[in-house]
Amino acid sequence: MIAVRNGRAHRARLVALGAHAPARVVTNAEIERNVDTSDEWIVTRTGIRERRFAAADEAASDLALAAARRVLDDAGLPAERLDMVIVPTSTPDHLFPSTAAILAERLGAGGAAAYDLSAACSGFVYGLAQAAAMVEAGMATNVLVVGSEVLSKVTDHTDRGTCILFGDGAGGALVCAGDPDDTGGFLAFDLGADGTGADLLTIPAGGGRLPLSAGPAPAEGCIRMNGPEVFRFATRIMVESARRLLDALEIDVGELDLVVAHQANSRIIDAAAKRLGIPEERLFNNIDRYGNTSAASIPLALAEARDAGRLRPGDLLLLVGFGAGLTWASTIVRWEPFAGAHAA
Numbered sequence: 001m002i003a004v005r006n007g008r009a010h011r012a013r014l015v016a017l018g019a020h021a022p023a024r025v026v027t028n029a030e031i032e033r034n035v036d037t038s039d040e041w042i043v044t045r046t047g048i049r050e051r052r053f054a055a056a057d058e059a060a061s062d063l064a065l066a067a068a069r070r071v072l073d074d075a076g077l078p079a080e081r082l083d084m085v086i087v088p089t090s091t092p093d094h095l096f097p098s099t100a101a102i103l104a105e106r107l108g109a110g111g112a113a114a115y116d117l118s119a120a121c122s123g124f125v126y127g128l129a130q131a132a133a134m135v136e137a138g139m140a141t142n143v144l145v146v147g148s149e150v151l152s153k154v155t156d157h158t159d160r161g162t163c164i165l166f167g168d169g170a171g172g173a174l175v176c177a178g179d180p181d182d183t184g185g186f187l188a189f190d191l192g193a194d195g196t197g198a199d200l201l202t203i204p205a206g207g208g209r210l211p212l213s214a215g216p217a218p219a220e221g222c223i224r225m226n227g228p229e230v231f232r233f234a235t236r237i238m239v240e241s242a243r244r245l246l247d248a249l250e251i252d253v254g255e256l257d258l259v260v261a262h263q264a265n266s267r268i269i270d271a272a273a274k275r276l277g278i279p280e281e282r283l284f285n286n287i288d289r290y291g292n293t294s295a296a297s298i299p300l301a302l303a304e305a306r307d308a309g310r311l312r313p314g315d316l317l318l319l320v321g322f323g324a325g326l327t328w329a330s331t332i333v334r335w336e337p338f339a340g341a342h343a344a
Contacts, residue, residue, distance in 0.1 A: 002244050004188045010177040012132035013185040015338045018070025019171035019303035020063055021052040021290060026152075026167070042164045043288075051167030051291030053152040059093045062103045063170035065150035067299075068107055071144060071172045071245070075338055079108040083140035086118045086130060086172040088123025088147045088295040090203070090324070091154055100203025103146065113140075120201070121262050122191075122297035123147055124171070125331055128319075129189045131175035133180040146172035147295030154203055165265070166223065167291035171299025176338070184314075184336025188243045188249055190329070197233060197326035200226045231268060234322045238272040239264075241330040242320050249332060251316075256332075258311055262321030263287040263297040272320075276327050284310055287310030292325065311335055 027050045028039035042048055064087060072079055079149055085107070087100035096237055100114035119126040124147040131143035148170035157163045178185055205220035212221070238261060246253060259278050261269045266287055284305040289312065293300060298319055305311045313336055320330035 001192055002188065002190045002248055004248055004253055009179055010136050010138060011134040011182040011185045013176050013182060013336060014072050014128070014333050015176050015177040015336070016075035016174040017156060017172070017299065017303040017306055018067050018074055019169070019300040020066035020070065021169040021300070022054045022058060023148050024053045024055065025050050028164070031164055034157055035163060037160055037164060043182070045267070046165060047285070047287050048164065048291045049288045052169055054150045054168040058150065060087070060089050060148040060150050060170070061093050061099050061106065062125070063150065064103045064146045064172070065098065065106050067143060067148065067170035067172045068103060068146050071146070071174050075141060075174045077174065082109040082112045082142050082144050083336060084131070084143040085109060085114040086127045086143065086145045088119060088127045088145070089116055089149055090118065090120050090123070090294055093328065095206075099148065109144075119295075119327045119329065120325060121140040121264060121292070121294045121297065122304050122321045122325070122327040122329040123323065124298045125189070125319055125321055126184070126191060126327075127331035128173065128175060128331060129329070130149065132186045132189070135177045136176055141177045142173045144172060145175060145253055146170060147294045147299050149294045151292070151294060152222070154222050156219050159222070161227055162225055165292045167293050169290055169293040169296040169300050171296045171303055173299055173302070182336070184334045187332045187334065188245050189331045190244045192241070193325045193327045195325065197229070198248045200229050200326060204225055231265070232327050233326055234264065234268045235271045235275075237322050237326075237328045238268070238320050238330070239275045241328050242276055242318060245330055245332050251332065255316055256282060256318050257315035258305060259283050259318045259320070260298055260301050260305060262323070263290065263301055264292045264322075297321070313337060320326050
């Protein structure tokens with residue numbers, strides 16, 4: 001599904017960013033002590049050197065709260081002015097209530113609509129699409145989207161194929177209403193899913209199909225992944241999704257100022273960038289320090305890019321990701337923060 005944003009009463013704008021990572025750093029050396037692997041092998045195969053793990057008493061809402069406060073500080077917006085809170089996550093605090101409802105209450109946004117979104121690593125861009133649609137339909141003015149994950153709690157730390165990859169973190173963005181003739185904001189989205197690959201990346205237990213009350217084996221409550229098949233899907237679908245946007249908007253890849261892809265694996269990002277003709281200096285990656293943080297990966301990287309001076313007002317951005325489902329999502333957006341927001 002591709003949607004080009006035009007002819008709306010309000011232009012949805014991406015105006016503020018914020019991120020948070022837990023304090024504990026887990027290096028490849030620590031992973032080596034648990035499974036048969038090495039720092040060299042992990043770095044060569046994934047680009048990951050370390051990742052962050054949440055504390056035993058930290059959940060997705062805790063990480064989301066820290067990131068959300070940074071977003072609102074960045075925008076200079078009080079929480080009570082939020083109309084909606086969306087939390088893309090695969091590791092919610094509970095099946096219900098939603099992590100978004102918990103976050104909204106703790107943030108001081110009581111009364112705001114709040115719900116979680118399940119699209120795995122594509123979730124943040126899915127959340128941006130929903131936020132933009134709500135704003136452009138006139139149903140909301142200020143929408144907070146925070147991807148937050150505690151994947152370390154659903155990782156089998158004896159499975160070499162997955163335990164080297166995943167980390168914890170949160171990142172968010174504020175989507176606000178602008179004038180219809182604003183040059184900033186979201187220009188187009190491309191979203192999709194292919195359920196024929198549902199079993200390639202999954203957590204089998206914990207839902208109605210295999211409830212925890214049935215007493216499944218502990219490993220059934222952890223991430224299961226067919227790595228080679230997911231790799232093939234990712235390197236194909238990110239290129240196809242990005243090209244659909246570029247073609248629909250009649251934009252040349254050389255016009256993009258910055259590209260932030262889902263931080264799943266450096267080899268996936270490099271392969272997709274090469275096929276799209278995106279030079280290395282236009283990419284921003286931080287997978288070496290955080291690993292794969294699923295729905296948090298794109299906003300965490302985007303906030304770091306802004307803080308590093310890699311994102312400036314007027315820049316044209318491509319955000320592109322893929323995830324379990326199998327899903328994919330991409331958007332092209334022009335970064336035009338509010339005057340009161342950080343604009344490094």
